[in-house]
Amino acid sequence: xxxxxxxxxKSRLQLTDxxxxxxxxxxxxxxxxxxxxxxxxxDLRSDNYFINSGLLRSFxxxxxxxxxxxxxxxxxxxxxxxxxxxxxEPSQLFIDAIEQxxxxxxxxxxxxxxxxxxxxxxxxxxxxxxxxxxxxxxxxNMLLGATAEERYLDFIKLYPNLTLRVPQWMIASYLxxxxxxxxxxRKDLAHKHFKKA
Amino acid sequence: xxxxxxxxxKSRLQLTDxxxxxxxxxxxxxxxxxxxxxxxxxDLRSDNYFINSGLLRSFxxxxxxxxxxxxxxxxxxxxxxxxxxxxxEPSQLFIDAIEQxxxxxxxxxxxxxxxxxxxxxxxxxxxxxxxxxxxxxxxxNMLLGATAEERYLDFIKLYPNLTLRVPQWMIASYLxxxxxxxxxxRKDLAHKHFKKA
DNA sequence: ACCATTTCTTAACATAAATCAATTACCAAC
DNA sequence: GTTGGTAATTGATTTATGTTAAGAAATGGT
Numbered sequence: 062x063x064x065x066x067x068x069x070x071k072s073r074l075q076l077t078d079x080x081x082x083x084x085x086x087x088x089x090x091x092x093x094x095x096x097x098x099x100x101x102x103x104d105l106r107s108d109n110y111f112i113n114s115g116l117l118r119s120f121x122x123x124x125x126x127x128x129x130x131x132x133x134x135x136x137x138x139x140x141x142x143x144x145x146x147x148x149x150e151p152s153q154l155f156i157d158a159i160e161q162x163x164x165x166x167x168x169x170x171x172x173x174x175x176x177x178x179x180x181x182x183x184x185x186x187x188x189x190x191x192x193x194x195x196x197x198x199x200x201x202n203m204l205l206g207a208t209a210e211e212r213y214l215d216f217i218k219l220y221p222n223l224t225l226r227v228p229q230w231m232i233a234s235y236l237x238x239x240x241x242x243x244x245x246x247r248k249d250l251a252h253k254h255f256k257k258a
Numbered sequence: 259x260x261x262x263x264x265x266x267x268k269s270r271l272q273l274t275d276x277x278x279x280x281x282x283x284x285x286x287x288x289x290x291x292x293x294x295x296x297x298x299x300x301d302l303r304s305d306n307y308f309i310n311s312g313l314l315r316s317f318x319x320x321x322x323x324x325x326x327x328x329x330x331x332x333x334x335x336x337x338x339x340x341x342x343x344x345x346x347e348p349s350q351l352f353i354d355a356i357e358q359x360x361x362x363x364x365x366x367x368x369x370x371x372x373x374x375x376x377x378x379x380x381x382x383x384x385x386x387x388x389x390x391x392x393x394x395x396x397x398x399n400m401l402l403g404a405t406a407e408e409r410y411l412d413f414i415k416l417y418p419n420l421t422l423r424v425p426q427w428m429i430a431s432y433l434x435x436x437x438x439x440x441x442x443x444r445k446d447l448a449h450k451h452f453k454k455a
Numbered sequence: 456a457c458c459a460t461t462t463c464t465t466a467a468c469a470t471a472a473a474t475c476a477a478t479t480a481c482c483a484a485c
Numbered sequence: 486g487t488t489g490g491t492a493a494t495t496g497a498t499t500t501a502t503g504t505t506a507a508g509a510a511a512t513g514g515t
Contacts, residue, residue, distance in 0.1 A: 121399055123403050129399050131399060143389075153396075172384070173381055187380065190388065193391055194390055194391060194394065195341060197391065197398065200398060202326050204434060205326040205327075205434040206320050206326050206434065208501075228462065228463090229463065237402040239504080240462080241502090244463060244465080406471080425491090425492070436474080438472090438475095438493090439471085439472055440493095442472090445495085457515090460512080460513080460514100461510105463509080465507085466508105467504100468504080470502085472499105473498100474497105476496090476497085477497105479492105480492080480493070481492070482489100483491100484488085484489090484490105
């Protein structure tokens with residue numbers, strides 16, 4: 062079960078098989094079944110989840126009972142509530158499983174702990190975090206100005222395979238529009254394409 | 259000029275004065291005057307800016323000519339275009355100075371370079387990045403569901419002193435609403451408070 | 456194969472916010 | 486002071502999106 066994560070590490074670091082095995086020797090995997098709630102607001106847990114297979118999401122529920130999807134996490138992504146997993150504060154998010162999902166449980170201090178086995182690991186971690194920030198800034202930029210249609214087009218371009226795996230109402234929630242609006246957008250787009258062809 | 263940055267480091271790490279001086283010995287500061295444009299889309303520069311004093315912002319301009327403010331960076335914050343400064347790709351952002359601002363120019367590989375002087379520096383960097391992500395997620399959550407009024411109230415609570423230093427139309431741009439809307443929101447809020455008192 | 460549940464679509468209507476346009480307030484420079 | 490330019494306010498109007506509600510389509514469990 063850890064082979065996937067080892068492969069992931071080897072794909073971005075010069076790493077021998079032995080190093081990869083040793084570095085991950087203290088890790089465990091876990092399987093969540095579809096629909097399972099993994100974390101709820103108020104929880105305190107220091108785990109981050111690396112996705113071997115499947116699909117998780119993090120989201121909030123506001124006072125009106127509406128869900129807002131913060132992140133989708135498919136294969137090779139990491140998901141966590143940082144309030145809880147990094148800063149030891151009560152979680153603000155839900156995390157649940159959109160599909161049956163196998164994760165590697167990565168404790169908060171994993172990267173520090175293996176830095177003597179894999180010296181470049183902290184730099185890799187930093188690079189990955191910068192990359193996350195970069196993508197979140199693009200998303201913020203989109204949310205600041207784009208119409209529902211622009212948001213949707215951007216989404217399917219950026220995450221074509223998520224578009225197929227995730228129910229539409231969740232995509233709507235990720236984009237900050239209602240499912241009804243997204244449905245209309247799709248209708249319009251289909252119409253436009255029809256007219257063009 | 260580097261004392262401010264050294265103090266910043268010492269405030270979050272066990273660090274002797276000598277270490278702080280040695281670690282920052284290769285750094286330089288720079289002053290930007292109010293209104294000066296520091297980075298434009300397409301630029302390639304590997305600098306990150308730590309703010310000693312003053313206030314910078316990063317923003318985009320869309321096809322309609324509208325500005326979208328991605329980030330404000332007051333004292334002790336770091337600002338950069340990651341596309342350019344971390345990933346060597348052309349910048350997507352503008353960065354300019356809202357006030358006269360003194361920065362420490364922090365090259366991309368600064369933290370790695372001083373890790374032998376300050377061994378905990380990479381962990382600190384990681385913690386700071388997680389913190390950024392956490393705040394960006396809160397902002398995304400806000401943009402996904404909140405009304406103009408909720409966004410504004412959240413902003414003044416989170417950044418009371420920015421509220422005073424930044425022109426309203428920039429706050430509007432940061433919140434993803436028009437200046438006109440923000441003005442109306444403020445009018446309503448003033449009215450509500452008046453009725454209460 | 457069937458039924459129950461969830462998801463998606465469609466339409467009529469309501470509303471928050473954008474747009475357009477004009478006025479006022481606020482400055483910095485001269 | 487007067488001027489010119491930027492910023493903020495206000496009002497009238499439009500528009501995109503939300504809301505409500507209903508029915509159709511798809512999905513999943515037994």
